[in-house]
Amino acid sequence: MSPPTIAIVGAGPAGLTLAKLLHSADTNLSVTIFEHSASAKARHQQGGTLDLHPESGLLALRRMGLHDAARPHLRYEGEELVIADLNGCELVHMKDAPPPADGERDGGMYTRPEIDRERLVEVLLEGVEEGNVRWGKHLKRIDGETGKLEFEDGSVEGPFDLVVGADGAWSKVRSVLSDVMPGYSGICGIEGHIDNPKEFPRIDKLVGRGSFFSFSYGRACMAQRMGDNSIKLGTWQRRPETFIDELVGEQVEQEPLRKKLLEEYRDWCPEIRELIEVAHWRTKWKLYELPVGHKWEHKASYTLIGDSAHLATPFAGMGVNAAMLDALELSDQIITAVKAGTSLDRAVEVYEQGMFPRGRNVQERTMLNKTNGFADDAPLMFMSGMIGVVAKESGWPIDRGLLYWIPITRTAYSFFWMKTSWTACSRRLRRAIWGEKSLRA
Ligand SMILES: Cc1cc2nc3c(=O)[nH]c(=O)nc-3n(C[C@H](O)[C@H](O)[C@H](O)COP(=O)(O)OP(=O)(O)OC[C@H]3O[C@@H](n4cnc5c(N)ncnc54)[C@H](O)[C@@H]3O)c2cc1C
Incomplete structure (x- = not known):
């Protein structure tokens, strides 16, 4: 029997x-x-830097034999994370000490290195033989009768024994399996870049080696250090779907947009406003998501992996890891079936049964972060929500036994409330006495 033919849509x-x-x-x-x-170079990049998790993204790299190729790009020092409010009040500052020397990292505290998305895709592409990617092939539809893939350029391919939709948010393969389309998540934003942060010592220090995320009143300003030391910046807001087009217009024009953003963030502290002032703005985003728990009836010859199966917003940083783990799990099932000469269809069904709850978990975690991060009382809700999640994942039974009677998340909320209120009062006082200097004011 000839080996099965597999089409993967999306690289x-x-x-x-x-x-x-x-x-x-x-x-x-x-x-x-x-x-x-059209080519490896012509790709539209999303997500500046990603943290890879040991049980998913890193595991997949190891299983592909690409961990060594990725190693020079893995930044354990990039795990430093600050979560703050609009006044720059730090509610958490994780991994502020530099990581230990190479080799000690994996077994210790530093287990989720950052990697620029561009570098990750380069490493993955190097792992795939050149001729196996057919560039410039935009899938238009799949003929349900014949199973043939019809492309924008008029070409037709197939049928295949298995078509795997890895074609992201607006997957065309998904339409064979499910009628559900992604809905607007309520969050939109614009991303920018600071190429030369060394020229701005205050923001260079603020962002540190990793990420500085600030949330308040339905807005976020999120800055991340990239592999070349530049900074990627995103300003995100809980707004109607039309908002970002109205704010930015058809094309990004730097000065008018900067003014509008500074007006949107007028009550934020000077350091965060300085990020907005010096960034070069590039890409506007409206974020979409699939309903939590999205699934479908198994159908022979088709399946989905990654965002096409469980699209969520980026606010839990789990998308790439979940996508790579889906690929790993599906490949395991396919390879086992092919080697054993058993049913490919059954192998795909087993993969789907494992993926649905995993995808649901990713969507739930992300939804919690999105809801709490853009709540009116963010970042207090965000932080206390995170404590609940970390406790659950670490197996601390905060909702059982003696700990049930200690309101841990509410106590944390009150503590963070006092901390942010104190910072807000002292900032007001300082502003009243000395005024607040803005870089270009
Ligand atoms: C602004 C932003 C920031 C993010 N930040 C993070 C982060 O920090 N951490 C994290 O883990 N995740 C992040 N994500 C999510 C992450 O990018 C995705 O979860 C991840 O890329 C999913 O991988 P994928 O391969 O499933 O889909 P994608 O990366 O979307 O890849 C889909 C591929 O399919 C191709 N394609 C699409 N349609 C077709 C078609 N019809 N025919 C042929 N090819 C097609 C596309 O060109 C693309 O190459 C972010 C997302 C966004 C939007």
Whole structure:
């Protein structure tokens, strides 16, 4: 019997991971990736830097044999994280000490290194043989009768034994399995870049080696250090779907946009406003999400991995990890079935049964962060919500036994409230006495 033919639609982290794992297996599988972008260089990048988790993203890299290739780009020092409010009041400052020397990191506190998304995709692409990615192939539709893939350029391919949708938010493969379309998440924003942060010592210090995330009153300003020491900045707001188009217009014009953003963030502290003042603004975003728990009836010859299956907003930083883990789990099932000569269809069904609860968990975590991070009393809700999640994941039974009677999350909320209120009062006092200097004022 000839080995199954597999089409992967989309050469993002999910599709590339799956392709690499399937190619590496000793199975003679015929695997082709169809990718919308015209070439590897012409890709639209989303998400500046990503943290890879040991049980998913890093595990997949190891299983692909690409961990060594990725190692020079993995930044354990980038795990430093500050969560603050609009006054710059730090509610948490994690991993502020530099990580220990190479080699001690994986077994210790530093387990989730950052990597620039661009570098990750480069490493994944190096793992896939050149001819296996068909660039410039935008899938338009799948003919439900014949199973053929119809592309924007008029070409038709297939049918295949299995079509895997790794085609992200607006997946065309998904339409074969589910009628559900992503809905607007309520959050939109604009991303910018600071190429030369050393020229601005105050913000260079603020962002540190990793991430500085500030939330207040339905707004966020999120800055992240990139591999080349530049800073990626995102301003996000809880607003109607039309808001960002009205704010930015058709094209990003730096000075008018900067003025509008500074007006939006007028009551934020000078350091955060300085980030907005010096950034070069690039990409506007309206964030979409699939309903929590999105699933479908199993259908032979089709499945989904990554965002196409469980699209969520980026506020839990789990999307890439979940995408790579889906690819790993699906490849394991396929390879086992092919080697054993058992049903490919059953293998895909087993993958889906494992993926649905995992995808749901990612969506729930992300929804919690989004709701709390953009609540009127963020970052207090965000922080106390995080304590609940961390406690649950670490197995602390805060909702059982003696601990049930100690209102841990409410106590934390009160503590953070006092801390932020104190900072707000002292900032007001300082402003009244000395005034507040803005960089370009
Ligand atoms: C602004 C932003 C910031 C983010 N930050 C983070 C973060 O910090 N951490 C994190 O873990 N995640 C983050 N994410 C989420 C993360 O980017 C996704 O979860 C991840 O990229 C999913 O990988 P994927 O391969 O499933 O989909 P994608 O990365 O979307 O890849 C899909 C691929 O399919 C191709 N494609 C799409 N349609 C077609 C078609 N019709 N035909 C052919 N090809 C097609 C696309 O060109 C693309 O190459 C962020 C997302 C956004 C929008």
